[in-house]
Amino acid sequence: MDLQTMTYLVVGASFALYIGIAIWARAGSTSEFYAAGGSVHPVTNGMATAADWMSAASFISMAGLISNMGYGGGLFLMGWTGGYVLLACLLAPYLRKFGKFTVPQFIGDRFYSKTASTVAVVCLLTASITYIIGQMTGVGVAFSRFLGVSNEMGIYIGMGIVFAYAVFGGMKGITYTQVAQYVVLILAYTVPAIFISLQLTGNPIPQLGLGSNMVGTDVTLLQKLDQVVVDLGFGKYTTTTAGSTLNMFVYTLSLMIGTAGLPHVIMRFFTVPKVEDARYSAGWALVFIAILYTTAPAVAAMAKMNLIRTVTPGVVMQGVDPYTAESQIKFDERPDWMKRWEKTGLLKFEDKNGDGRIQYYNDKTKNEAAKAKMDEAGWKGNELTVNADIIVLANPEIALLPNWVIALVAAGGLAAALSTAAGLLMAISAAVSHDLVKGIFKPDISESGELMAGKISMAIAIVIAGYLGLNPPGFAAGTVALAFGIAASSLFPAIMMGIFSKKMNKEGAVAGMLAGLFITLFYVFAHKGIFFIKGTDFLPMIGGANSFFGITPEAFGAVGALVNFIVAFVVDKMTKEPPEHIQALVESVRIPRGAKAVDGAH
Amino acid sequence: MEDTGKAYWSAVLGLLTKVLAIWFVVSFGAGILFAEALNNIKLGGYPLGFWFAHQGSIYIFIGLIFYYAKAMNKLDRKFDVHE
Numbered sequence: 001m002d003l004q005t006m007t008y009l010v011v012g013a014s015f016a017l018y019i020g021i022a023i024w025a026r027a028g029s030t031s032e033f034y035a036a037g038g039s040v041h042p043v044t045n046g047m048a049t050a051a052d053w054m055s056a057a058s059f060i061s062m063a064g065l066i067s068n069m070g071y072g073g074g075l076f077l078m079g080w081t082g083g084y085v086l087l088a089c090l091l092a093p094y095l096r097k098f099g100k101f102t103v104p105q106f107i108g109d110r111f112y113s114k115t116a117s118t119v120a121v122v123c124l125l126t127a128s129i130t131y132i133i134g135q136m137t138g139v140g141v142a143f144s145r146f147l148g149v150s151n152e153m154g155i156y157i158g159m160g161i162v163f164a165y166a167v168f169g170g171m172k173g174i175t176y177t178q179v180a181q182y183v184v185l186i187l188a189y190t191v192p193a194i195f196i197s198l199q200l201t202g203n204p205i206p207q208l209g210l211g212s213n214m215v216g217t218d219v220t221l222l223q224k225l226d227q228v229v230v231d232l233g234f235g236k237y238t239t240t241t242a243g244s245t246l247n248m249f250v251y252t253l254s255l256m257i258g259t260a261g262l263p264h265v266i267m268r269f270f271t272v273p274k275v276e277d278a279r280y281s282a283g284w285a286l287v288f289i290a291i292l293y294t295t296a297p298a299v300a301a302m303a304k305m306n307l308i309r310t311v312t313p314g315v316v317m318q319g320v321d322p323y324t325a326e327s328q329i330k331f332d333e334r335p336d337w338m339k340r341w342e343k344t345g346l347l348k349f350e351d352k353n354g355d356g357r358i359q360y361y362n363d364k365t366k367n368e369a370a371k372a373k374m375d376e377a378g379w380k381g382n383e384l385t386v387n388a389d390i391i392v393l394a395n396p397e398i399a400l401l402p403n404w405v406i407a408l409v410a411a412g413g414l415a416a417a418l419s420t421a422a423g424l425l426m427a428i429s430a431a432v433s434h435d436l437v438k439g440i441f442k443p444d445i446s447e448s449g450e451l452m453a454g455k456i457s458m459a460i461a462i463v464i465a466g467y468l469g470l471n472p473p474g475f476a477a478g479t480v481a482l483a484f485g486i487a488a489s490s491l492f493p494a495i496m497m498g499i500f501s502k503k504m505n506k507e508g509a510v511a512g513m514l515a516g517l518f519i520t521l522f523y524v525f526a527h528k529g530i531f532f533i534k535g536t537d538f539l540p541m542i543g544g545a546n547s548f549f550g551i552t553p554e555a556f557g558a559v560g561a562l563v564n565f566i567v568a569f570v571v572d573k574m575t576k577e578p579p580e581h582i583q584a585l586v587e588s589v590r591i592p593r594g595a596k597a598v599d600g601a602h
Numbered sequence: 603m604e605d606t607g608k609a610y611w612s613a614v615l616g617l618l619t620k621v622l623a624i625w626f627v628v629s630f631g632a633g634i635l636f637a638e639a640l641n642n643i644k645l646g647g648y649p650l651g652f653w654f655a656h657q658g659s660i661y662i663f664i665g666l667i668f669y670y671a672k673a674m675n676k677l678d679r680k681f682d683v684h685e
Contacts, residue, residue: 066656071637074655078629081660085625088667089618093674207657211647220647238652239641249634274685279674283667290660297656590611591683 003403007146010407011414014184015161018177018418022165025173030451031599033170034101034430035270038597040175042277046284048175049268051182051415052423053080053259053285054292055131056138057480059185059416063395064388066300070235072242073300079252081286081293083259088282091260091492092269094499094589096278099598101270102427103263103491104435110498112582113506117435119513123490124263124431129464131262131483132424136469138417145344145393146410152470158418159466166422167458171271174422181415186291188412192396192405193295196302199399206298214317225305228315231322232308233365233374237301244550251555258484258557261492264420264427275592303391306398310335311360311384323377328357337397346387353380360384421465429458481554485524489516489560497568502586504568507575512568520560527553610681617677621670629659 001009027033040048058080066073098106104124108117136155143154165173190206197209201221213220225237234240242248259265268285269278305316312327314320320327331349341347349358355378363382365371393413396405433454438445445453490513497504497512527545530536539545546552551559577583588594632640637651645653678684 071652071655074633074652077656078633078659081663082625082629085621085663085666089621089670208646210657211645211653213647222647222649222652238649239638245634249630252629252634276671276675276678276685279671280668283664283671286660286664286667290664294657294660587607590614591607592678592685593683595685 001403003406004148006403007407007410010404011147011411014180014411014415017180018161019164021177021180022169022173025165025169025176027168027170027172027451030101030434030447030454031597032172033451033454034426034434035267035598036170036172036175038271039273040271042272042281043284044179045175045268045272045277045281046286047182047288048178049265049281049285050288050292051178051185051419052268053265053289053420054185054416055420056135056142056413056417058292058296059189060138060141060389060392060413063296063299063303064391066297067304067391068388069242070229070237070240072240072248073297075242075248075252075255077293077297079255080259081289082252082256084282084286084289086256086260087265087269088279088286090499091266091495092282093275093278093592095266095495096269096272096598097275097592097595098589099270099596101267101598102430102434103266103495104431105439107491107494107498107509108435108439110582110585111494111504111506111509112578113510114440116494116506116510116513117439119510120491120494121431121435123486123513123517125428127262127483127486127491128264128424128428128431129468131264131480132421132428132465133468133472134480135417135421135424136465137472139414139421140469141389142410142413142417146407146413155466155469158414158421158469159462162418162422162425163459163462166425166462167455170454170458171267171426174426175268175271177422178419181419182288184408184415185412185419186288188408188410188415189292189299189392190295191408192399192401193299193302195401195405196306196395196399197298200302200305206302207294210298210301221301221305224316225301228308228322229304230367231315231370232360233362233367233370237304243546243552246549247546247551247555250551250558254488254555254557254559254561255484257492257561258488261487261490261495262483263431263487263491264423266495267427267430268423270598273597275595299392299395303395303398306395307386307391308360310338310398311358323373325355325357325377328359330356331358332356334358337394340397341390341394346390348385350383350385352383353378358384360386425458425461425465428461429454432457432461482524485520485554485557485560486517488557489520489564493561493564493568497565499586499589501572502583503577504572505575505578508568508570508572511571512564515567516560516564519563520556523548523556523559524553606681606683610677610683613677613681614674617670617673621666624666625663628654628662633659 031037104117104120107120139158140151140154144151165177193206194204197206198204201209201212202215203209203212229237272278272281309316314327315322359379437453494509494513526538526542633655640651641649643650
């Protein structure tokens with residue numbers, strides 16, 4: 001069977017499965033719509049959380065980023081998993097005990113203030129909407145690459161599928177489709193990795209393969225990779241950090257607290273029956289996430305090795321001198337997968353020195369010895385540009401795996417993007433129908449009225465997300481950083497202080513959230529332009545790029561969170577204590593006894 | 603009840619401090635600050651600091667959450683505040 005037919009078959013089957021689940025799991029009450037009736041098993045919830053969490057970026061882009069960054073890429077691995085420790089210990093069980101549907105509702109009730117919940121809604125909507133743009137473009141990319149339909153068509157199909165199970169099924173439909181999507185995406189990720197690990201190291205477990213010797217030699221894969229990339233002028237794979245050590249430290253911390261503060265992830269913990277389940281469920285979520293996250297660094301290193309092996313075959317396996325002309329393949333003799341990916345523009349070759357061979361190396365290297373040899377060999381600059389996304393998407397082709405594996409990767413990429421999009425849509429619609437419509441504009445709305453409002457706001461959110469996916473604003477690339485920055489600097493500290501500081505009052509919390517949000521946006525906008533509009537950046541005003549101790553804007557969320565905490569405590573000390581009943585509320589949130597099923601009562 | 607509540611909460615904070623200390627040491631400590639020094643030690647084919655950043659800290663995070671969940675259950679029962 002040819003690749004195209006196979007891909008249609010596999011993707012079609014996965015979509016049929018999602019729609020089948022949607023028909024089975026329709027939501028009949030607000031409790032089912034917002035929290036799946038509060039009856040999801042902790043392991044099931046863990047799996048759904050994993051799918052919810054692992055987005056198109058985790059599935060498609062992360063291994064590629066690590067592949068380029070080497071050791072420094074570990075900040076994504078530690079940052080996006082370490083957040084679950086914070087979530088399990090500091091937030092999830094207490095929010096579950098509180099027993100309400102949404103994050104802004106907790107902030108509003110705990111800080112006895114509509115202003116506080118409104119600020120939280122604004123933060124939530126900005127973080128979730130910016131995040132969803134990336135998912136929608138991911139759906140479009142996966143469709144156009146693998147199914148040969150246009151980007152637009154892909155987004156329309158994706159919107160239709162999400163609509164089917166999210167609008168009718170609410171959290172219940174989303175939860176059970178996410179479980180199915182997890183299975184699809186994890187198979188799609190691990191199967192090619194197992195094949196590749198076997199080919200390179202003879203060990204079928206990628207996590208062990210990465211620490212093994214290359215097949216038929218007594219040199220470890222990482223040693224070999226270090227040596228090969230250094231010869232080609234790149235930084236040493238196992239030690240190159242992301243910027244300074246301080247930047248890597250702060251970046252990792254920002255991703256951790258951003259992860260813990262993302263509302264669509266927190267919301268998932270309202271679906272389990274008990275406080276105890278919320279704790280275990282975070283552990284299960286991390287188990288399911290770790291299967292992908294510990295495979296990713298193996299994929300990253302092995303794909304890099306395979307790529308170099310493709311363009312300079314003898315260098316990796318026989319230790320041939322990479323500077324001799326014979327070691328590089330001729331462009332005319334390149335493998336078919338390179339030709340296929342050239343069409344997408346993600347892979348480009350330009351014969352700068354006109355010798356008909358491909359020279360793939362770092363032409364901006366600071367390694368003088370390597371540079372001298374490169375000049376001597378007559379290299380005129382790097383000739384092969386490889387987009388980071390190829391590392392996962394073309395991985396099975398680079399390793400010459402069968403067609404069904406390639407088809408599976410297509411279905412996996414779509415599952416990753418769709419499951420995250422659905423979780424975000426749930427957070428958005430709950431914030432609109434529950435926190436804005438019921439909480440602020442129309443408190444006396446009936447349950448069926450609220451359910452309808454939830455479904456309508458979900459439908460509108462899908463249309464907006466689709467529109468933004470079709471017409472991505474110029475800032476699409478910076479959006480994920482922004483979402484994490486907002487979650488880290490505004491929501492995480494507010495929730496944490498709400499639980500761990502009995503005396504924190506509304507003035508402190510609101511001032512803290514606004515200060516954290518403001519300073520983070522200020523720093524990000526200084527680098528990327530106000531609301532990411534080109535030409536409105538104001539770097540000179542803050543003293544140049546990364547002027548705050550060399551910290552990049554993506555890494556700034558942790559600093560924003562620190563500002564949030566400091567401002568909140570200072571303002572708190574200057575204003576009066578929260579009322580007695582709020583302090584009693586905090587006491588009751590801290591102990592598990594008396595937890596009831598989540599409901600929406602205000 | 604008031605006193606039990608206080609004792610329970612301080613036991614919880616004690617557990618949290620322990621868990622978060624390990625969380626910090628494996629990721630920020632072994633994975634970032636001391637990674638270079640640890641790279642001189644090998645774990646199979648892995649330099650140890652690199653292993654902590656790309657593999658080890660994730661495994662330890664999982665262990666930590668399950669340990670925490672179990673220890674919290676014990677505390678809940680000891681202070682009679684369980685569901």
